[in-house]
Amino acid sequence: MSSSRDAILAKIHRNRPGGPALPDIHSVPFVTFDDKFAAFAGLIRNLGGEAIWLADGQSVADVVAQRWPKTGRTVDLTTMPHEEAFTPHDWHDVDVAIVPGELAVAENAAVWISHPDNIFRSLYFLTEKLVMVVPKDKLVDTMRDAYGQIAIREHGFGAFISGSSRTADIEQSLVMGAHGAMAALVIFC
Known part of the structure; x- marks a missing residue:
């Protein structure tokens, strides 16, 4: 036994016009970079950040201490145990x-x-300086490549973060750290 509501909705569904055909994203040629790191580093520099390769024998902590010798509290999630409650x-x-x-x-x-x-x-957006440590073999050409890798599983939280945060108002006053870290460093290791 169906209600009149169900009958109305079924009739609407049967008579609904089809939507437009979706574009075939695979027909667009893939973008590739001869030097992915150079492309990444040049663009992040324009965004107010920096990207570096971690040298052999060098640690992330060494790079951070050298870059920002006078810092307050540092939190390293690459070494912190995740069992604690925060x-x-x-x-x-x-x-x-x-x-x-x-x-x-x-x-x-x-x-x-x-x-x-x-x-x-919240840490990603509250810190003054954000250091993102990425495996060297995980630098991809395009967002299409990235989504091909991350879209296949569930995420509790995920975000694409680029450069330092900044914004400018109508008077062209640049504000650094408006929506996140004032400085961003990407270390490929």
């Missing part, structure tokens, strides 16, 4: 956050950051 308020005084990046995209200098349990998401 709240967003735990990150209010972090000067440098070192976080693992899952992959980086050459075409827009973005780094995919993701954690299944969501406990660190």
Whole structure:
């Protein structure tokens, strides 16, 4: 026994016009870069950040200490155990956050950051300086390549982060760190 509501909705569904045909994204030629790192590094530099290769024998902590010798609290999620309970308020005084990046995209200098349990998401935007550590073999050409890798699983939280945060108003006053870190460094290791 069906209600009049169900009958009306079924009639609407049967008589609904078809939507437009979706474009075939695979017909567009793939963009590739001869030097993905150079493309990434040049673009992130234009965005106010920097990208470097980690030298043999050098640690991420060494690079951070050399770059910012006078810093306050540093949080390194690449070495921190994830069993502890955190709240967003735990990150209010972090000067440098070192976080693992899952992959980086050459075409827009973005780094995919993701954690299944969501406990660190506020840290990425509250810190003064954000260091994203990405495996060297996880630098892809395009967002299409990136989504091909990340879209196949569930994420508790994920974001593409690029460069330092900044915005300019109508009077052309540039504000650094408006929506996130004032400085961004991507270390490929």
